[in-house]
Amino acid sequence: MPADLSPTTVARPATELAVRASGVVKAFGVGDARTVALKGADFSARQGELHLVVGPSGCGKTTLLSVVAGTLDWDEGRVDVFGTSLDGLKRSAITDFRRRNVGFIFQQFNLIPTLNLTENVSVPLLLNGRGRKVAESKAQELLKRVGLGGKETKRPTQLSGGQQQRVAIARALVHEPRLVICDEPTSALDSETGHQIMDLLATAARAPGRCVVIVTHDPRIYGYADRITQMEDGRVRAVLEGEPLQRFVQSTH
Numbered sequence: 001m002p003a004d005l006s007p008t009t010v011a012r013p014a015t016e017l018a019v020r021a022s023g024v025v026k027a028f029g030v031g032d033a034r035t036v037a038l039k040g041a042d043f044s045a046r047q048g049e050l051h052l053v054v055g056p057s058g059c060g061k062t063t064l065l066s067v068v069a070g071t072l073d074w075d076e077g078r079v080d081v082f083g084t085s086l087d088g089l090k091r092s093a094i095t096d097f098r099r100r101n102v103g104f105i106f107q108q109f110n111l112i113p114t115l116n117l118t119e120n121v122s123v124p125l126l127l128n129g130r131g132r133k134v135a136e137s138k139a140q141e142l143l144k145r146v147g148l149g150g151k152e153t154k155r156p157t158q159l160s161g162g163q164q165q166r167v168a169i170a171r172a173l174v175h176e177p178r179l180v181i182c183d184e185p186t187s188a189l190d191s192e193t194g195h196q197i198m199d200l201l202a203t204a205a206r207a208p209g210r211c212v213v214i215v216t217h218d219p220r221i222y223g224y225a226d227r228i229t230q231m232e233d234g235r236v237r238a239v240l241e242g243e244p245l246q247r248f249v250q251s252t253h
């Protein structure tokens with residue numbers, strides 16, 4: 001079983017690492033169809049940080065974050081999240097760890113079509129053993145915060161792409177996970193809604209002992225980053241902060 005990582009039992013300074021992945025290798029397929037998506041990627045994100053991951057399509061961003069989130073097995077390398085090494089854990093223990101500590105917004109929103117919005121957003125709380133009433137009331141609060149109050153009983157198929165994306169964001173935040181991982185959270189959103197969502201994610205990121213990592217192609221949100229990791233061809237090419245980060249953000253406007 002993984003160690004208990006609830007915030008009450010782990011008190012760490014805000015500068016400590018939330019994620020440390022080193023030398024991560026991941027290949028898909030075999031023979032002629034083999035693609036090496038990660039070729040020894042080194043990645044870290046700090047507690048209290050909003051961290052962006054950028055890079056060309058196909059460079060391995062989703063693959064890296066799926067490994068860190070515990071949704072994908074990897075071939076080589078070490079992955080450590082909030083001081084717990086995922087390397088030695090069985091799949092079932094990783095799943096348990098993920099349920100308690102990680103919120104994941106997928107590139108495809110992965111909403112459950114047969115459930116209404118409140119039920120979709122309640123899922124992480126129910127999986128963590130919370131009662132249905134509490135879960136639904138918290139889900140409704142989150143739906144309001146992402147601007148979907150009044151739509152609680154709709155189903156995902158009755159919503160626009162941007163609205164579905166906001167449901168996915170509410171679902172990723174509802175159980176207040178210590179690590180939130182988002183794959184393109186603003187791709188389907190207009191500017192104003194995108195900024196509202198980024199404000200919500202930045203607040204979650206900067207709470208003590210928490211961290212938000214976002215994969216994005218959207219230069220409109222680069223200004224929110226505390227640090228930016230640039231990936232290229234299965235590896236991390238650079239990590240930007242301070243002056244170089246400011247220059248990068250300005251160069252994309």
Ligand SMILES: Nc1ncnc2c1ncn2[C@@H]1O[C@H](COP(=O)(O)OP(=O)(O)OP(=O)(O)O)[C@@H](O)[C@H]1O
Binds near residue numbers: 059060063
């Ligand atoms: N399930 C899979 N099976 C086979 N190949 C895969 C799979 N997932 C990813 N790949 C390959 O691994 C490489 C990295 O893919 P990944 O999805 O991580 O890229 P990405 O940086 O997220 O791209 P994008 O910006 O387009 O989302 C690509 O060459 C992709 O084709």
Ligand SMILES: [Mg+2]
Binds near residue numbers: 061062063107183
């Ligand atoms: Mg991707």
